[in-house]
Amino acid sequence: MRDYKQKICYCFDKIKALFSVLNNEELEFLSHHNACIQVKKNEIIYKEGERPTGLICLSEGKVKIYKEGFGGREQIVRLAKPVGFIGYRALFAEENYLASAMALENSVICIIEKDAFFEVLRKNSSLSLQIIKSLATELGFSNSRCVTLTQKHVRGRLAESLLVLVDTYGFEEDGMTISAYLSREDIASLSNMTNSNAIRTLRQFEQEQVVAIEGRKIKILNMAKLERISDLG
């Protein structure tokens, strides 16, 4: 596990949005048990097997949550965006992490101490209900994604992944460039396919004028067609 040194925190205000159901006193309390850390691109925030020490909030940046599969083949379970939680599953299940988290770009995270957080959680049932709802929603995503990752073909999976990227990170100002610059490797891990297939299929999409590619920059030219490819499987 990374060595989390306490630093002066400039970002608690940002993550407040995640705790809209708390009152000022509770917010104040959490802010005193909070540490902020800058993580560099490609830096690992936590690793599979480690023990959670607190509730991690992503304040700025982008993070991938991924699992190591067979023969070192990686699968991206989830992409996190600010402002949002990461690593909460293991915390709530009282387990060690089952996945790892890595910054996709320079990011800022806040860590709220475990005990402090649970103290608030025990008292505030609105917060509990909110967490129950979001865990249940995520479980739904996970189940659905499992079906598509196993049943869709390469084209359908890649198309879906691009849509997931758009859903998660949105577009740049031009309204067509996906606002996330993943490596082909990461696109492959997200789509559950080999590197080669991700590259090849992306190239196909370009030839079909569904996307335009410029290095890691991907522009969606024909959203409707992309959705059709995804839906077709």
Place this chain on the structure above:
Amino acid sequence: MRDYKQKICYCFDKIKALFSVLNNEELEFLSHHNACIQVKKNEIIYKEGERPTGLICLSEGKVKIYKEGFGGREQIVRLAKPVGFIGYRALFAEENYLASAMALENSVICIIEKDAFFEVLRKNSSLSLQIIKSLATELGFSNSRCVTLTQKHVRGRLAESLLVLVDTYGFEEDGMTISAYLSREDIASLSNMTNSNAIRTLRQFEQEQVVAIEGRKIKILNMAKLERISDLG
């Protein structure tokens, strides 16, 4: 949705075990907002797209939770055993069902009215925490299973499914016969493969003396080897 008629309930005592954190008053309250229903083998309890009306508890029997995939290909998401909840994900996410539930054998379910349950939930933070924990645990399973279903080969997937069956339903008195009699079709849906492959691979396992087959009855002859096949992928 099935027409849930109120019936005299003989089974609330059984499902009480699920609510160990509630006091007698709360239990009493829930028991008055509870209906018990017998469902026959192959009967559908709820379908993808329907709206949850309450918290369903499986009191007796076995139930599969499955999703319809592409080209009607079914994937079993989870197997439920008594005593346990089913259909709670959609209820907590405040969504319609994303999966369907079908009885694998004659079963008894109890349905606790939605509003009554949430009323108790809002007041009892231990119950909330318990639910948070179990949702988080299940999310972990779901993520892990997704990796194995996509990355393991047919043999590994089938071996894992047999282990899941054992984990969930255990053995008969002989200590080797899996205490669940699924169709080959269901074994295939659980292992994310075609019918033919499930049958063929099961036959292979028999030839390798890992299992013994007698119709739907499956005996595990060599657990260690089965685990090895599963771990190898």
Place this chain on the structure above:
DNA sequence: TAAAAATTTTGTTTTAAAACATAGTTATAT
């Protein structure tokens, strides 16, 4: 009990995707 339906079984063919190989390109560090 016979007929029909559903399920299980086995063999063959086809195909999608992985594995492999190798070259070109871009980024990083010295």
Place this chain on the structure above:
DNA sequence: ATATAACTATGTTTTAAAACAAAATTTTTA
């Protein structure tokens, strides 16, 4: 500025699993 490493790209071969087909068996029902 040049060397090294990391990433991207593309072609070829191999392989695992799906698709297809058709028979045998079991279960259901009329």
